Amino acid sequence: MHVPFFSYPRVFTSSERELLEIIRQVGRRGAFIMQEDLRVFEENIAKFTGARFALGVGNATDALELLLSAAGISGGDEVIVCSHTLIATASAVQRLGARAVPVEVGRDSLMDPESAQAAVSSKTKAILPTQLNGRICDMDAIADIATKHGLVIVEDSAQALGATYLGKAAGTFGFGGCISFYPAKSLGSLGDGGVILCNDAQIHEILSMMRDHGRDPLTGEVKMWGRNSRLDNMQAAILNYRLRSFDEHISKRREVARLYHSILKSVKELTLPIGPDDDPERFDVFQNYEIQAGERDALKQYLTDHHIGSIIQWGGKALHQLRHLGFDASLPRTDAFMSRILLLPMNQFLTENEAVYVAQTVKEFYGYE
Ligand SMILES: *Cc1c(COP(=O)(O)O)cnc(C)c1O
Secondary structure, X not given: OOEOOOOXXXXXXXXXXXXXXXXXXXXXXXXXXXXXXXXXXXXXXXXXXXOOEEEEEOOHHHHHHHHHHHOOOOOOOEEEEEXXXXXXXXXXXXXXXXXXXXXXXXXXXXXXXXXXXXXXXXOEEEEEOEOHHHOOOOHHXXXXXXXXXXXEEEEEOOOOOOOEEOOEEOOOOOOEEEEEOOOOOOOOOOOOOEEEEEOOHHHHHXXXXXXXXXXXXXXXXXXXXXXXXXXXXXXXXXXXXXXXXXXXHHHHHHHHHHHHHHHHOOOOOEEOOOOOOOOXXXXXXXXXXXXXXOOHHHHHHHHHHOXXXXXXXXXXXXXXXXXXXXXXXXXXXXXXHHOOEEEEOOOOOOOXXXXXXXXXXXXXXXXXX
8 A cells, every 4th residue: 555645636636627627717717816716715714714804815924924014023023933833934024024933842732832931022022823733722821921911913824724722713813814725735726825814804904905016905006015925816716616625624634633543542652643532622623643753763764665655844843943044042842842753644635544554554663463
C-alpha cells in the first residue's frame, strides 16, 4: 500500500468533471474579478462561520497583513505569536514594520497563554494566536491578557475553518481572523486564496477598500492607499461548489483522527492530539494530525520505507529557530517539542484501510502488535 502525505492532483481529479464545468461557465461569462460568485462565496463563508463579514483576498497571509494594518499595527509595535506556526504569521507582522515576538507552545501544542503573558512589553499592541491543525487555543486566557493590557486579538485561523470553541468559530473571537484556501487546506482552491473574517462594519468597509486599490466598492472612488489582493472570482466559484461537501470532508477527517486515536493510544512513546471526542468544549477540524514521537526521525524513515508520507512541520524549525530572520528568543519547551513532532497523513481522500495501515505501521515501529 502507498499512502502519500497529500495528493495534489486529487484536489482536481476528485471532482474533475464538475470543476471543468464551473471553469467553463465562469470563463464564458468573463466573470474573473469581483463578480457574483465572490459575493455569494463571501456570504456563504460568513454564514458558515457566524462572522458578520467575510472578505475574499489573495491568500491568508495577505488577510493577516490587512487585518493588522486595519488594526493600526505599524513600525515599532510588537505582536505576540506562537513560535509553532508557519512563517506567514510572522511575515504579516514584519511587513508592517512591526516585530513578531514568538512565545512557547503549551500542552495543547498551541500558544501557551503564560508564555504570552510574560512576553507583553510596553510596545505590545496585538496578540496573534494560531489556531493550528484545526484546533482553537485557550481563547479565554488569551482574551484575559488582551483585556488586561489593551491588546488587539487577530487570529491566524488559516487552518481552522469550521473549528469551534463553545460554539464560536475560529476567526471570530477578536478583531478578525483569516482562512486559507491553499490547495492542501481542508477547503482547497485550485491555487491561492483566502478570506478575512471580521465583525465590525466600519473595519469591513476599510478592508474592502484596502484589498482593491483603496477604491470604494460602490462608487469606485479612490479613498485611501490600498493594494491589490482579491480572491479570484473563478476560485470563489470553485470554493462555493466545494463548500457544499465541506461538512462531509470534516467528518471524514474526524473519522480518521478517531481511528488513529483508537489504534495509537496505547503507544507510550507517542503523545497524540486530543481525540475528536475528548474535548466537549471544542469541535476540531483536523487540518493536520500532529503527533509527538520518540525517535521521531527513525519513525519517519520507517514510514517512508513502508511507502507512507509524513511531514515535519515548517521544515523542522519553529519561528524562534529561524536565525536568518534575526530571531534570538530562547524557548526550550518549543525546542524539545520541535524535535518530536510529525504529521501523519490526514485528509478527506484517505480511506479507512489506508488510515489503519498508517497507524498499524507506526505501532509496528515501536514493536507493538
Ligand atoms: C496556510 C497557512 C497560512 C498562510 O496561508 P496562505 O493562504 O498560503 O497565505 C498562514 N498560517 C498558517 C498557520 C497556515 O497554515
